[in-house]
Amino acid sequence: MKRAKQKIFQDYIARQGLKSTRQRDIILDAFLSSDRHLSIEELYLKLRAKHPNIGYATVYRTLKLFAESGIAREIHFGDGQTRYEHVSEGEHHDHLVCTGCGTIIEFENESIEKLQDEVAVAHGFLIKHHKLELYGLCAKCRP
Amino acid sequence: MKRAKQKIFQDYIARQGLKSTRQRDIILDAFLSSDRHLSIEELYLKLRAKHPNIGYATVYRTLKLFAESGIAREIHFGDGQTRYEHVSEGEHHDHLVCTGCGTIIEFENESIEKLQDEVAVAHGFLIKHHKLELYGLCAKCRP
């Protein structure tokens, strides 16, 4: 899992004529062993504990690279911060977001995906990606 | 339609002990006779043609009021700008967004809504609202 993603990223780096650096290794390791929905700030702060000399801009740029290489995806939950989540080859999921405690639950629903495709076809659309987020209170937070 | 929303907004204003002002009337009129998915900036520029002395902050604050009163809804399509769309009593829809030309198509799909509810129930969630956006190329933009 982790190894596979490291490999994907290294390959991407090589293919693009980019360089392998100490910082990128550190950030990749921290990202892969972190929560699945991390903001840039959160990852930056987490890193700073062990590596106080890594810059915010580097974290920001490296997360973008992760997304380009296919091991991460940018997500926006409307709280004003960009988050990055792990992406596994051929896997897709959507989100339940608790507005009480911030918990995020991932789910997959093939029937919904199929219906989305039908909607797209009916309107002549060629879908590239989509976003489905259900906001509310989780089991712990509901009254 | 337009009258109904004006009424809703005036009632809201009264109920909250707020004041009816020239600017709010002008902005409401411009909003109700505008595109259905307008950014603050777009509405501000549209207004400035006839009312060069209306400030950006007033447009921004008034759109928030529209949302609070229930006649508008804030939407985010990931382009970094907040948009506001018209909301009709008891109506709900989701969006197809063309990444080529920016066209936005609204759609309703009861089956998807039902499946979303089932997902929520399965996870013990109490859904407050949701977001479903399908991004891709519209019939005109697809290759």
Place this chain on the structure above:
DNA sequence: TTGTTATTGATATTCACTTTCATCACAGCC
């Protein structure tokens, strides 16, 4: 008309990125 309170609009500030640029560090080639 007057007094009170909300509103306005110019401006300043905030926030989350995003860019800049001088310095640094990979990595291929002697």
Place this chain on the structure above:
DNA sequence: GGCTGTGATGAAAGTGAATATCAATAACAA
């Protein structure tokens, strides 16, 4: 190993949309 040419880094400055500030102004009830 030492050179050398790029790409990478990080401190700091810049950006753009949103939000807050505040003195002047406009509603509106008495």
